[in-house]
Amino acid sequence: MSGLRSGQVAAAAGVNPQTLRYYERRGLLAEPDRSLGGHRLYPAETVTVLRVIKAAQRLGFTLDEVAELLDAGRHRHGRHPDAGLRARAQAKLTEVEVKIADLQVIAGTLRAAVKAGCDDLVECADQPYCPIPFATIAPPGACSTGSPA
Amino acid sequence: MSGLRSGQVAAAAGVNPQTLRYYERRGLLAEPDRSLGGHRLYPAETVTVLRVIKAAQRLGFTLDEVAELLDAGRHRHGRHPDAGLRARAQAKLTEVEVKIADLQVIAGTLRAAVKAGCDDLVECADQPYCPIPFATIAPPGACSTGSPA
DNA sequence: GGTAAGCCTGTACCTGAGTACCGGATGCAA
């Protein structure tokens, strides 16, 4: 027995072996047991944890957020309402929806630019027919929510 | 006369003065004339160029891409079809559309997770009812285009 | 001509998520 070596875990989860140490530093993976010589020996469930991390990242969570999510799961869930995955997923969903709306505005602008046949940005900027909103263009995420939280 | 000083240009365009030097290094802004003492003196149109840069960034172009776009505009347009703003805007539009589709998949997954009431990622990963696709989750942008270019 | 604000160059730092390299130690199989 003993456990899986870092290379095995990395291969099984499809990540770079260095990433395991990185996640350990970041608090996403618990420090595993060691062999007598100091090599890491992981329990099999580490592979699951890694898959979970990758899935959460895919859903838009940062590593810090993933670390909190994992922690929230470990410390008995349901303590206070913000801590759970459900609430955070809801918040992240809102974020993603805002981002989608933002990109849709951008797509609309690009479509208009293509249609209008703009072919030189600097020249265009002075023309009245150019659909690109040079002056009023907002930084990403600046709109749609009334107050900055 | 002489031109605008860097602080004036930066203020007029709403950017950090350091950013002007940064853009100059990156090839987005031409090297301006200097005063006898070595201070930069910008023509008024630089403010327009900065606004254009910011607008293009907002539309999803990287600074390298913006530099190319500006260059393409300067070197007489219409040479070959890829070079123009129109073609690039079309390509960028496709990129943005892919990103939107990707985020919509993510939003759908988050909605499903909220609805299913998942509350602990690691536990969830072993449950059959959990809607989060841990195993099959793809890296961003991996789908929808058949071959990796 | 004095003084303060502004500008100069060069270098270092920031975020986020890793990846790469180094010299040395360990694990495992033949």
Added chain:
DNA sequence: TTGCATCCGGTACTCAGGTACAGGCTTACC
């Protein structure tokens, strides 16, 4: 027991798009 793959730690680097700081010079106004 030898040899080689793997792993160790620590450090440095990557990408993108800036931002900050230090130490010194210039400009502008009174």
